[in-house]
Amino acid sequence: MSILTKASWKSRSRGYDYYIKNKVLSCKEISNIEYEGTVQGSAEDPYKVRINLEKTMSSSCNCPFANGRKICKHMVAIFYTVFPGEAQKYKSEYKEYKSASKRYHYDSFFDDYYDDELDEDYIDEEEDYDEFEDMLRKYIKKLSKTQLQNALFDLLYDGTEEQLNLFLYNYTE
Numbered sequence: 075m076s077i078l079t080k081a082s083w084k085s086r087s088r089g090y091d092y093y094i095k096n097k098v099l100s101c102k103e104i105s106n107i108e109y110e111g112t113v114q115g116s117a118e119d120p121y122k123v124r125i126n127l128e129k130t131m132s133s134s135c136n137c138p139f140a141n142g143r144k145i146c147k148h149m150v151a152i153f154y155t156v157f158p159g160e161a162q163k164y165k166s167e168y169k170e171y172k173s174a175s176k177r178y179h180y181d182s183f184f185d186d187y188y189d190d191e192l193d194e195d196y197i198d199e200e201e202d203y204d205e206f207e208d209m210l211r212k213y214i215k216k217l218s219k220t221q222l223q224n225a226l227f228d229l230l231y232d233g234t235e236e237q238l239n240l241f242l243y244n245y246t247e
Contacts, residue, residue: 077153078160079240080130081145084207089150090164098155109156113148121148125156 078086092098092113099120101111107127112120115137126132133149140146154161217225230238 076236077125077127077130077133077145077149078164079236081150085145085147085150086164087168088147090154090161090168092147092151093154093161098151101152101155103156109152111152111155113151115148123148123152125149125152 081089092115097114099112099114101109103109104124108124109127110122110124113123113135114120117137121135121137123135124133130145133145134140135146135148137146137148140149154164214222230241
């Protein structure tokens with residue numbers, strides 16, 4: 075599993091924000107699958123981060139969120155530093171999502187959610203993510219069990235093999 079597939083949307087978004095704002099203070103290769111570095115977060119001292127590309131859950135950060143269990147924004151920022159092409163891919167996907175949301179007019183479908191401006195140069199991930207997450211939670215709570223099952227099947231059937239594997243890894247015994 076990749077760092078990005080194990081990270082939440084919020085961690086990916088905020089990690090990208092840290093990456094583009096140059097909050098990664100250092101980054102070095104430990105081996106061909108491990109990297110470590112420091113990321114300036116909200117605390118006074120920078121966070122110490124280590125990512126493992128093969129065993130992502132062996133990755134670590136001394137921030138409170140990671141706490142030995144989660145992929146945090148600091149790990150994602152290091153990942154984007156090591157793989158800047160992935161950061162560019164994230165930016166493109168985000169722009170595509172914003173553009174599609176404008177075309178789809180979420181305002182009537184998702185409780186008046188509509189973003190009037192697609193900023194090509196800067197993405198305010200934290201604010202956009204929080205708004206999107208709230209809207210998505212409200213919408214999902216309105217769906218019936220059958221609608222949720224059908225939506226999940228469609229997403230897994232039409233999605234990538236990586237998404238299917240992640241689902242099977244997290245939700246099957």
